[in-house]
Amino acid sequence: MFWQKRRKEDRVSDDSWLIVGLGNPGAKYEATRHNVGQMALDVLAERIGGRFSPHRTGSRVAEGRLRPGGPKLILAKSNGYMNTSGGPVSGLAKYFSVPAERIIVIHDELDVPFDAIKLKLGGGHGGHNGLRDIAKALGTPEFLRVRVGIGRPPGQQDAADFVLRPFSSAERPTLAVLLEDAADAAEALVDEGLLAAQQRFHGRAVK
Numbered sequence: 786m787f788w789q790k791r792r793k794e795d796r797v798s799d800d801s802w803l804i805v806g807l808g809n810p811g812a813k814y815e816a817t818r819h820n821v822g823q824m825a826l827d828v829l830a831e832r833i834g835g836r837f838s839p840h841r842t843g844s845r846v847a848e849g850r851l852r853p854g855g856p857k858l859i860l861a862k863s864n865g866y867m868n869t870s871g872g873p874v875s876g877l878a879k880y881f882s883v884p885a886e887r888i889i890v891i892h893d894e895l896d897v898p899f900d901a902i903k904l905k906l907g908g909g910h911g912g913h914n915g916l917r918d919i920a921k922a923l924g925t926p927e928f929l930r931v932r933v934g935i936g937r938p939p940g941q942q943d944a945a946d947f948v949l950r951p952f953s954s955a956e957r958p959t960l961a962v963l964l965e966d967a968a969d970a971a972e973a974l975v976d977e978g979l980l981a982a983q984q985r986f987h988g989r990a991v992k
Contacts, residue, residue, distance in 0.1 A: 801857040802975050803883040804829065805874055807892040807915040809866050809949075818935040819948040821960075822891040823862050825933060825967035830860050832968065837862065842876035856975050859883070868914035871922025878923065888928040889971050890919060895944060897934030900959055902970050902986045905930050906979055929974055933967045 806826030807819075814820055830837065835847030840861070847860040859881055863873040878888060886906075892915060897903050907927040910916035920926040938947035952960050966986070973982035 800855075801859060801881060801883055802887045802889060803859045803861065803874075803877055803881060804889045804891065804971055805861050805863075805870070805877075805919075807867055807870055807890060808862065810864055814949065816951040817949050818952065819867060819893055821893045821933045821935060821964065821967070822931075824960075825891045825931070825964045825971070826860050826862060828964050828968040829858065829971060833858055833860075835860060839864075840877070842873050842880055844873045844877060846877070851972060851975060858975070868918055870915040871918035871920075874919045875922035885923055885925050885928045888923075889931060889974055890916065890928060891931040891933060891967055891971060892916065893935045893948060894932035895935060895937055895948070897932050897936070899934050899936040899956065900963065901934040902963070902966050903932040903934070904970055904974065904979060904983050904986060905932065929979065931967055931970045931974070933963065 804826065806822035806824070808814065808823035809817075809819060815823070830847045833849030833851065835849040835858075837845040837847045837860070840846040843864050844861045845864065848857065850857055859877070861873070861877050863870050865873065874888070877883070878885070892913060894903065896911060906929050909926070910920060916930070919928070935948065938944055970982060970986050973985055
């Protein structure tokens with residue numbers, strides 16, 4: 786298979802992490818709640834000086850070090866829709882030889898308030914089709930998640946419609962800080978591990 790024939794320069798060491806930002810492709814969706822994972826990934830890419838380019842796994846990939854001599858980060862956005870995220874993530878994991886325990890998925894979370902970040906390893910998908918498809922493709926749900934809170938829809942608004950709407954002008958200042966926090970949380974998972982990262986971020990609202 787193609788990932789077994791990767792170029793020598795593509796091979797990675799044991800300090801490599803695959804960080805995936807979930808979302809839907811195209812300008813129609815890029816500013817919506819469902820795409821906060823990809824928005825946070827843009828923050829990470831800027832921090833490590835990475836630029837996204839097409840990859841043979843049906844993704845766009847940016848690579849860089851967390852700091853000079855630090856862990857290598859492979860940042861990825863699928864070219865497909867949210868509910869087909871599994872194939873690209875599985876392909877990237879095989880291509881770069883990254884095990885499930887060093888995969889971090891950044892995604893929107895209805896069950897977390899808009900001003901909060903929650904972290905977890907494994908567990909169910911909670912109706913999130915992107916997580917469902919990734920767990921199926923990897924053959925395990927045991928990957929790390931950065932759950933970026935978008936809150937529940939107001940009134941009787943349908944959740945499926947809510948996640949595909951852009952953030953309001955009133956929400957955007959908080960969103961900017963929330964995305965920085967999501968990027969911080971992904972870095973903390975790499976640098977400090979799950980328990981220490983949870984202690985830093987759980988119960989802390991965005992300033």
